[in-house]
Amino acid sequence: MGRNTRKRRTPLATKIVAGAAALAVGGGGLVWANFYASAHEDHGGHNRTRSAGAQVATIDCPDVGQKIRDVPDRARGEVDGELATMDSQITNAYQRLATTRRAQAGDSQFVQNSILGPLKDRRKAIIDRIQLEINRAGGKADDNLDELAGCQGRPADQQNGGGQDDGGQNDGGQDDGQNGDGQNQDDNGNGVAGPVADDFVDINDVQPNSRNSRNGLAANGDGGSTGTFATDCGVNENNLFNSDNLIAAPGVDNGAHHTHDYVGNQDNDAFSSDEDLANADTSCQNQGDKSTYYWPVLRLQDGTQEFDANDQGGGAEGNIGKILKPAQAELKFVGSQQGDVVAMPKFLRIITGDAKSFTNGDANANTSWSCSGFEDRQVTDKYPLCPEGSQVLRTTNFQSCWDGQNIDSANHRDHMAFVQEDGSCPEGFQAIPQLQVRLAYDIPTPTVENGQVQNPYAVDSFPEQLHKPITDHNDFINVMDEDLMNEVVDCINRGEDCQ
Known part of the structure; x- marks a missing residue:
């Protein structure tokens, strides 16, 4: 697979981390x-x-x-x-x-x-x-x-908020994490930290309509603005990958510490300016949509040596295995239950989900995992085991309430909000088209036996987040031209389905 080869600066801090990571690489992955x-x-x-x-x-x-x-x-x-x-x-x-x-x-x-x-x-x-x-x-x-x-x-089994001041060391027992023959346990045979068997659930064991959806509420409903606008931007056929994060870490090489898939804008890395984005090519069929849509790649930990097997953001930080492109990426904008939506400002930035949810807690966790044919069964903190012929589904509903002033905020969250339970925006916010992303993957179902998982799939993550499904997240920068954004708004407010 290819990758973004745009020449970039390498900050000193990145060089230091790269040196440390090089010492920690074994067999294409972080030693664990x-x-x-x-x-x-x-x-x-x-x-x-x-x-x-x-x-x-x-x-x-x-x-x-x-x-x-x-x-x-x-x-x-x-x-x-x-x-x-x-x-x-x-x-x-x-x-x-x-x-x-x-x-x-x-x-x-x-x-x-x-x-x-x-x-x-x-x-x-x-x-x-x-x-x-x-x-x-x-x-x-x-x-x-x-x-x-x-x-x-x-500890791996400890809930957020209860770490130990003494470093959590015990006084004996299996301190080195190895069994009698010197082999690591629960590393799936590939030497990296996670995912583990407990990160997976048989979709048949998930109760229908049980997910707490306080975040990611669908904005549209029977009333208000009921139209939709779909944009087709492909599934990253151009192999645009990097481990940057233009929103959270602009100007920083490898700011994400994990690899992203990109669709839409084709000039998206840490050093891209708004002007760069506006002048870039796009993978979207509608050439007026130069927005950037990106998310952590999914990988199948099957021993495949990807292009980034020894790179920062990839194998040097524990993100190993075959990168799985979605079989389908549906990008759709919907309306508000309570009335019309207004246009998004150009270059509006939205992060949804939390790449650090395993240690931060689930307050900002958002992505839903499911299987095709089981869409009423959604989970946030488990990867689904789907029956044969069923695709793994990864769905995100973005925040759709904007403060009316800012295209970003200091923590990259405060300028946006989710709709409230009745579908309205909080005071001081106004409804904009809600982006909904649905990714479908053809993935062989991992085998879980005796507390071990073989050939698991997982999202790329910060190394210390251990590939937990709850760390999944999604990013968007609006780079639609004015005419197209007005078309999106008009379509949604008229109650039509457009593309």
């Missing part, structure tokens, strides 16, 4: 002494109890970016760059966690003293710089951001 085993496992014909809750599986850091408000425009670029460096620090610390298991086994304070303590100091330095940058630009930085510097070691 896995700590995912359930409390009772059968290995070698006997049952063994493990203290999984006492093992550190990943690093849980407060998300500073989501806590930042009212950053002056002229400080936005610097602040986003600092936050991206903070992500690189977490990646580096996680890689050290994954490659020092034997040292951890011999020293109960190793994680705290050698990984979490230094990480806190580095994060504190960045937070200080962020506060200084905001204040210099005429803003008022939150004095309490320093409280977010510390991170915790988190």
Whole structure:
């Protein structure tokens, strides 16, 4: 497969992380002494109890970016760059966690003293710089951001918010995550952290209409503006991939630490300006739609060495295996239950879902997973096991309430909101066309036996997020020309189905 080959700068922080990652690569993936085993496992014909809750599986850091408000425009670029460096620090610390298991086994304070303590100091330095940058630009930085510097070691089976200050080390037992013959457990045989058997569910075991849909509510309904507008932008036939994030980390190479699929705009990387986007080619059939639509790739962990097997964002950060393109990508805009919609401003940016939901919690989780023929059964925190002939479905309904002023915000969320339970927008927001993305994949169903999953599929993720399905997310930048946006709005408000 090809990839985006546009020449880009390589920041110093990225070079440092790349060096650390190179030491952590084995067989195309991040070396991983896995700590995912359930409390009772059968290995070698006997049952063994493990203290999984006492093992550190990943690093849980407060998300500073989501806590930042009212950053002056002229400080936005610097602040986003600092936050991206903070992500690189977490990646580096996680890689050290994954490659020092034997040292951890011999020293109960190793994680705290050698990984979490230094990480806190580095994060504190960045937070200080962020506060200084905001204040210099005429803003008022939150004095309490320093409280977010510390991170915790988190066991794999622990719910968000309960990490251990001592690094989570136990005093004995299976500290190195290996069984008697020296093989890693629960790593699916490929040496990377996740997904694991518990991340999958048979779609037949999901109760119909059981998903909590407080986020991602469909905006349209029987009343209001009932039309739709579909745009066909393909399934990334041009092989446009990179591990940047133009919205959250503009100007930062590998700002996402995982690889994205792109459809629509063909000049989308961390260094693309609004002018670049406006002048770019598009994969959309309607050439007036130069919007960019992107999401983390799905991979089948089958041993395939992809083009990025040794690259940042790919195998060097635990994202390995065959990239799976959607068999179909449906992009549709719908209306509001409560009345007409208004036009989106050009270059409006929307992030939906949360790439860090495993450690942040599920407040911003959004994507629904299902199987064709079972669309009334939706899950957010599990990958579905679909019966033969059924496709894996990945569906996202974006926020559809806009503050009427800003095309972005400091945390890339506050300028947008979801509709309320009655379909109306919160006070001060107005309804815009809601983007709905439905991706369908032809994926061989993984086999789950004896607590192990063979040939799993998973979303690319930040290394410390362990490929959890709840971390799935979706991104959009509106680059429709004015005539097309007016056509979309008119179609939806007239109650017609257009494309």
